[in-house]
Amino acid sequence: MSSDKTLLITTLAEYQTRFWIPVAQRLRAAGREVELLAFDDRSAEMSAAAGVPAMNMYREGLKTGAPPDDGQAFDARVAGYGLDGSNFLFSHERFTFGIRDTASLRRRFMIYTNAMEVLLDRLEAQGKGAELIQELGGFLSVITSFYAARRRGIRNWFIEPSFFRGRMYFTPDSFGAPEMMARPAEAVSSDVKAYLDETLNQRAIVIPKKDQHHYSAALKKVVNLRNSRRLAEKLWDQFALGKHQEFGHNLRHARVHAMMAVNAARLRKLYRPIPDTPFVYYPFHVPADMALTLRAPDYLDQVATVDFLLRTIPDSHVLVVKEHPAQIGAISAERLFELARRFDNFVLLPPQTNNYAVLNRSDAVISVNSKSGAEALLLGKPVVVMGDAFYRTCPLVHRADRLADVPQRLREALRAGPFDPAKGAPYFEAAWRRSFPGELYISDTKLLDTFTASLQAALAEPAVAH
Secondary structure (H helix, E strand, O other), rough: OOOOOEEEEEOOOOOHHHHHHHHHHHHHHOOOOEEEEOOHHHHHHHHHEEEEEEEEEEHHHHHHHOOOOOOHHHHHHHHOOOOOOOOHHHHHHHHHHHOOOOOHHHHHHHHHHOOOHHHHHHHHOOOOEEEEEEEEEOOOOHHHHHHHHHOOOOOEEEEEEOOOOOOOEEEEEEOOOOOOOOOOOOOHHHHHHHHHHHHHHHHOOOOOHHHHHHHHOOOHHHOOOHHHHHHHHHHHHHHHHOOOOOOOOOOHHHHHHHHHHHHHHHHHOOOOOOOOOOOEEEEEOOOOOOHHOOOOHHHHHHHHHHHHHHHHHOOEEEEEEEEEOOOOOOOOOHHHHHHHHOOOEEEEEEEOOOOOHHHHHOOEEEHHHHHHHHHHEEEEEOOOEOOOOOOOOOOOOOOOOOOHHHHHHHHHHHHOOOOOOOHHHHHHHHHOOOOOEEEOOEEEHHHHHHHHHHHHHHOOOOOOOO
């Protein structure tokens, strides 16, 4: 990485900007040129007040470039970015925000790409190179920035939490999962041994600090005073002050969480304890996560996937499923009750059930790309992986290239049975070496220093081909 390249960092909301401003200040103190790409008005205002260069992507995109509602300009831009249509690009926002109106998505696509083109034209005219830094995500702000940069040959770095607590992956130029487990490390470091031992002893799942507030009961999220106050502030900004927000679907967000609380209450009647009979475990993923919407779109309808598994699982086993603890009630209660009415080999666990307790008792684990699959490897449990996961290339897993392959892969996994967990340690060592210490969106001084140092170290390394 050349140190004269401008670092472009996308920020989508105020909580992100409160983190990126001090990171940008640290980078600038180290001699780096930084510009924030602010996708909501408040973020642009905060950056300006802090003296950090920022472009208001929505406002600039409205003022410059092709008219947002020009259909021919939209088609030309999609083609210019080398894209085969836009439906897949819009799928994450459709699913997450319930957006049906294609015209509104096209309009925002044009606004954001207008802004990116103006920004990159300016840097090019100034003779400056650039690198783009983004939290991994499926929103239009992230997608448009990525493809606009790619067209110019600008490297994009996606940041996401790693399998290891307090560590991150930096993946260049791809929405795909980072690949690092095809070849085991020759030796396992004392740090990795200690981490794996501690994880197994504590039986604790990996929760990034930025996401810990999601891990509470659905009803608590609805009646939480802080959430209510923040909702009121965002609605005032949006409707009274006319502020643009990238996550501007506030009323829908509130309705969704209210429905989650209702679903969670209904599902209590369906919860059963871990069965004493042999079982295969499928952990539900966060429904709207881009790990499904973009990385594994074939498995976006998880209830349909579970239905197929129940129809094809060996007679010797039942299928145990559990909601993701960060999204209790997010899966339709009606559809889960329908599964229970049609299948007596279906067991839904209480979502608070310790994941390691379930993994330990299972005979095999089926995962799209959940971290539970990697946790099962820690325990020496056979894993069938269906989607794009960082551990997919590990020879210890049973890979299914399509849903129709899963029944055969599962039977192979059950025949193979458990393996010595020590065999997995070299692959976790390889994954550890690809990760960096740090946490996103935690504004502790020491953690900000750690994150900034890791960012610079990651950017200085030659990119590993995806």
